[in-house]
Amino acid sequence: MRWLLAGPAVGLLLVLAPALPAAADFEGARADYYGGNYPAAIGELKALIAMGDARAETLLGIMYDHGQGVPRDDLAAALLYRSAVAKGYFPARYLLGQMYARDPTRPEDAKATFLRYQQAAEAGHAVAQFNLARAYATGLGVTADPVRALLWYRMAAEGLPAGEPAELAQSSAASVARGLSPEALRQADELLRQWKAGHR
Numbered sequence: 658m659r660w661l662l663a664g665p666a667v668g669l670l671l672v673l674a675p676a677l678p679a680a681a682d683f684e685g686a687r688a689d690y691y692g693g694n695y696p697a698a699i700g701e702l703k704a705l706i707a708m709g710d711a712r713a714e715t716l717l718g719i720m721y722d723h724g725q726g727v728p729r730d731d732l733a734a735a736l737l738y739r740s741a742v743a744k745g746y747f748p749a750r751y752l753l754g755q756m757y758a759r760d761p762t763r764p765e766d767a768k769a770t771f772l773r774y775q776q777a778a779e780a781g782h783a784v785a786q787f788n789l790a791r792a793y794a795t796g797l798g799v800t801a802d803p804v805r806a807l808l809w810y811r812m813a814a815e816g817l818p819a820g821e822p823a824e825l826a827q828s829s830a831a832s833v834a835r836g837l838s839p840e841a842l843r844q845a846d847e848l849l850r851q852w853k854a855g856h857r
Contacts, residue, residue, distance in 0.1 A: 683712055690716060695726025706737075711746035714738070718752065731756065742776075751777040751785050771798030778809060781856070783816030787826055794833060807833045807845040808852065 686701035699720065705713035718737030721730045735756055741749035754773025757766040771792050777785035790809035793802045810830035817823045834842060 683710060686713065687716065690720070690725075695720065699726055709744070711741040711744040711749065714741040714744075715746060715749045715752065718749065722752070722756065747777050747780040747782060750780075751782055754785070754788070767798035769798070778812070781816070783813050786816060787813035787829075790826075790829065794829075803833050803837060804841050804845045804848065807837065807842075808848045811845075811849055812852070 682701060682705055686698050686705065689695070689698035689701065699717065702713040702717040702720075706717065714737045718734045718741070720726055721737065722734035723729065727733075735753065738749045738753040738756070742753060750773045754770045754777065757770040757773065771789075774785045774789040774792055778789040786809050790806045790813060792798055793806035793809065795801065807830055810826050810833060814823050814826035814830060817826055834845075837845070
């Protein structure tokens with residue numbers, strides 16, 4: 658289940674990214690990345706970054722994040738992710754949140770993790786919705802709030818792939834719901850209704 662909580666980094670670029678205009682150069686860089694031709698991928702990505710391509714920043718950030726073709730460098734990865742975030746590319750928000758989540762004992766990182774999950778979750782990112790629910794359930798970077806935990810577990814259950822991922826979100830929602838009063842359950846239902854009404 659590690660993929661659900663951390664997310665396959667490059668998969669975010671393929672599955673969860675918003676539609677973008679076709680870019681043959683980026684497709685070539687991505688093909689080189691998957692083919693293990695990291696030097697070629699890095700050269701292509703840097704050329705795209707010079708033109709302001711947030712997808713290229715994110716993919717190069719992943720390479721620095723995981724030490725693929727370059728020495729692992731958390732600072733370089735974070736700077737690339739942040740630049741992509743500034744351009745509105747929401748998969749980078751999630752990846753940046755995952756970097757902060759690696760050291761949840763640091764309060765400033767926990768808060769930053771929560772904020773990144775929140776931004777990506779509100780943009781419709783189902784994995785981030787699950788992680789946001791978990792943050793509310795456990796108090797990671799935010800005051801624990803079981804009502805909002807239930808809201809986001811329900812949202813994640815609707816957006817995650819059918820089968821085990823969605824079932825985990827459903828079971829997590831059920832677990833939280835069992836500890837809530839009838840009034841708190843009504844509040845969660847109303848929050849869900851409001852969120853859906855505002856995101857049609």
